[in-house]
Amino acid sequence: LIGSVAAQIGLSSLMGMNWAVSAFIAVSFLAMSLILTWQVAGAGILRVDTTFEPMMTLMTAFGGRAIDPRSMTVDTVQVRGFRTDISQLPMPNMMNALRIAGDARMNRRKLSAALGVATVIALVLSSGSFLYVSYRFGGNNLSSWNYSGGPYSAYSALVNRLVDPSERDWIGLGFIGLGAVVTAGVTYLYTRFLWWPLHPIGCATGSAWGVQMMLLSIFLGWAFKAGVLRFGGLRGYQKARPLFLGLVFGEYVVGGLWLIVGLFTGKGYAVLPN
Helix, strand or coil: CHHHHHHHHEEEHCCCCHHHHHHHHHHHHHHHHHEEEEEEEHCCCCCCCCCHHHHHHHHHHHHHCCCCCCHHHHHHHHHHHHHHHCCCCCHHHHHHHHHHHCCCCCCCCHHHHHHHHHHHHHHHHHHHHHHHHHHHHHHCCCHHHHHHHHHHHHHHHHHHHHHCCCCCHHHHHHHHHHHHHHHHHHHHHHHHCCCCCCCCCCHHHCHHHHHHHHHHHHHHHHHHHHHHHHHHHHHHHHHHHHHHHHHHHHHHHHHHHHHHHHHHCCCCCCCCCC
16 A cells, blocks of 8 residues: 555656645545545445545645646646546445455455456556547547547646636635534534434535436435335345345346447447436
């Protein structure tokens, strides 16, 4: 863990980023990854999204004038490649695998080694296939946001930051402090009182794109669960679990089958959260 964080800081510095800025971003992203993993493990969030990036925090706290242009530019490259639209963040999958290994009494060291090998293979295959498919079919034909809209918005924001650097945002700092106090308060109440109904995960996920797209599904899931527990108790909840797991499984079986059909027909099927 220490080596990977140090590697991020070192590589960012070699790209031209100030070492202090790179250290803050690396440590902040580690914390963000832990929070996103907590969302999956604690609430079963299907898709995790970041609602901000560490450079925003630095600009709010110190202002754009205090951050050199090189650091902002390198950060923009990294944000578009690694810290935005990170629904494929591997940490939740790794943690779920280790949890299952613990329940199944598997050797976690061997499993970790297998996950490491699989990660290296996936990086090579996905990078090669990404370049091939992009040039074979054209990026905008595949995803106008990932190939055009997203990069344009990122570099437009960079230009604005460089041409018109911001000052320290005291109001923004106030809202950051308010958010910290509210989240800490909700966490305290949730962990101390059985009657408290609100989960602190909502403080971190409420504005995420994936949650917004799945809000109706989340609400329906909560409503059915509350109803089953209210009128059927724990026994009714245990009996109903296979039904709702089957609904999730059925959604992705259908999506997987249409993925295969789409290879030959060009017709697809949108699964959640799309």
